[in-house]
Amino acid sequence: MFEIPQPTQQREDLQYQALLYAAGELNPAAAETFEARLGSDADAQQALVQVVQLAGLVDGRSYIPDPAYRSAVRQVVLAERRSWHRRLATWLALSGACAAAIALIATGISAKQTLVGNAPSVSPHSEVAQSNSAPLVVTPAVPQIAESAPNPTPGLLAKQPDDAAAANDTEDTVGAANWSEFANPVWLHKYLLDQQRRQLRLLANDLNIEQLPPPPELLE
Amino acid sequence: MTDTELLIRFRKGDDCALEVIFERHETAIFHFLIGILRDHHQAEDALQETFIKALLDSESIDPEKLRSWLFTVAHREALLLKRKQKRRAELSEPALELPDPSPCGPEAVDRNDLARRITELLDELPRPQREVIRARIFEGKRYREIAADLGCPLNTALARMHEGLKRLRQLWERSHV
Numbered sequence: 001m002f003e004i005p006q007p008t009q010q011r012e013d014l015q016y017q018a019l020l021y022a023a024g025e026l027n028p029a030a031a032e033t034f035e036a037r038l039g040s041d042a043d044a045q046q047a048l049v050q051v052v053q054l055a056g057l058v059d060g061r062s063y064i065p066d067p068a069y070r071s072a073v074r075q076v077v078l079a080e081r082r083s084w085h086r087r088l089a090t091w092l093a094l095s096g097a098c099a100a101a102i103a104l105i106a107t108g109i110s111a112k113q114t115l116v117g118n119a120p121s122v123s124p125h126s127e128v129a130q131s132n133s134a135p136l137v138v139t140p141a142v143p144q145i146a147e148s149a150p151n152p153t154p155g156l157l158a159k160q161p162d163d164a165a166a167a168n169d170t171e172d173t174v175g176a177a178n179w180s181e182f183a184n185p186v187w188l189h190k191y192l193l194d195q196q197r198r199q200l201r202l203l204a205n206d207l208n209i210e211q212l213p214p215p216p217e218l219l220e
Numbered sequence: 221m222t223d224t225e226l227l228i229r230f231r232k233g234d235d236c237a238l239e240v241i242f243e244r245h246e247t248a249i250f251h252f253l254i255g256i257l258r259d260h261h262q263a264e265d266a267l268q269e270t271f272i273k274a275l276l277d278s279e280s281i282d283p284e285k286l287r288s289w290l291f292t293v294a295h296r297e298a299l300l301l302k303r304k305q306k307r308r309a310e311l312s313e314p315a316l317e318l319p320d321p322s323p324c325g326p327e328a329v330d331r332n333d334l335a336r337r338i339t340e341l342l343d344e345l346p347r348p349q350r351e352v353i354r355a356r357i358f359e360g361k362r363y364r365e366i367a368a369d370l371g372c373p374l375n376t377a378l379a380r381m382h383e384g385l386k387r388l389r390q391l392w393e394r395s396h397v
Contacts, residue, residue, distance in 0.1 A: 016378035022255045025362055038256065039295040042288060045252055052251040054385035057392060058338055058357050063260070065250045069268040070242050077275045078235065 011043070018047035022055065224283040231278055242271070245287060249294050256298040266301055270294040341391045349384030352377055 020026045021034050037044045056063040221240065229237035249270060253263035274281070274293045281289050342350055351370065355361045361369070367377040 012375075012379065012382075015382050016375055018255070019378050019381060020363060022258075023356075023363065024258065025364065035256070035299070038252075039292060042291070045291050045295075048255040049248050049251045051382075051385075052255045054382075054389055055357075056251070056254075057389055058342075058353060058385060063247075063251055063254050065246060065264050065267050069264055069271075070239075070246075072268055073242075073271040073275070074235070074238060076272050077238070080276055081233070 011047075014043055014047045015051070018044070018051045022048060022051045223286040227278060227281065227283040227286050230275070238275070241275075241286070245290055246271075248287075249290055252291060253294055253298050256295070257301060262301055262305075263298075266294065266297040269297045273297070337395075338388070338392075341388055341395065344391055345384050345387055349380045349387065352380040353384045353388070356381060 017026065017030075017034050021031060024031075026034060034044065038048060052063060223241075223244075226237045226241055226244075230241065246267065250263055250267050253266045253270075254260065257263050257266060270290060270293045274290050342353060345353070348370075352366055355366045355369065356363065363377050363381070364374060367374045370377060
């Protein structure tokens with residue numbers, strides 16, 4: 001009848017096997033089997049550790065590793081960790097830049113599509129030149145900024161509607177240039193002041209008033 | 221502090237945790253490697269590689285299984301070294317075997333002192349255990365030879381050896397407390 005080995009007996013067998021293995025006295029097949037077992041069996045691993053510890057005590061050998069290995073391990077592991085952090089930072093920066101670029105391109109495309117759908121657009125300058133009502137009608141003439149007025153200057157807002165150079169500009173170009181400047185709150189403030197001044201001038205013309213009052217402050 | 225906490229701290233960049241991991245596991249892993257490789261220097265090389273590979277791969281380790289992971293990596297490293305050694309031995313000319321140089325100077329004094337104390341402790345063991353240990357350690361006999369000399373089964377000789385070593389260790393620890 002098949003006899004199931006008791007746990008204690010199994011443990012002893014393991015210890016004896018470990019003793020024989022450490023002494024190099026197991027036959028090649030048994031040694032190979034035990035070696036394979038050492039890869040995953042914690043009891044076998046512990047048995048071998050114990051055998052070496054005990055044998056080391058008796059034969060007077062100190063089985064202690066040279067502590068220098070620790071610094072070698074530390075050097076490699078920490079260097080790898082630092083380089084991993086650097087790689088991570090680089091990847092994050094690159095992905096951030098890519099995301100920003102994609103967002104800019106997407107914004108530009110959607111604004112251009114809106115512009116095509118809403119044409120003709122009305123610029124603040126042309127609006128003022130044509131009538132006194134609705135001085136600041138903002139229409140999405142934005143995408144043409146890059147095409148027709150890539151580098152608008154703050155001084156553009158200070159120009160009067162009757163300026164000869166401004167008259168030559170197309171409505172879209174002027175509107176786009178102004179729109180681009182709305183991003184800066186100072187320029188926006190200047191632009192609104194300018195609008196009020198122009199309306200006052202038109203009003204003065206209607207009323208035949210020659211002397212204009214001093215420029216008003218922007219109404220809060 | 222548990223292994224889990226240690227590994228988590230190490231992953232977060234706490235270098236002190238690394239030192240504690242060394243302290244806690246290096247001796248057992250080293251003895252394990254000595255058991256497989258039977259060579260101090262090779263075991264040291266394998267120990268270094270074990271820690272490097274295990275820690276570089278620390279993100280994939282289950283923190284509760286750090287010890288078993290270290291043993292697994294150590295086992296792999298040891299077998300790799302063994303295979304390399306075997307291949308090298310097959311390719312090269314048979315080397316002239318040199319005897320292990322005996323230690324000299326203070327190391328030799330320490331070793332002699334240790335041997336003397338072990339011999340004293342050995343006398344406190346039961347005779348059957350003492351005989352097996354003497355035959356194996358001091359006379360270098362194989363276990364099968366010892367069993368044959370004593371007229372007992374191999375397992376009995378092994379059991380005496382194992383029990384004798386454990387008892388000796390207890391005596392040693394008691395004498396050093």
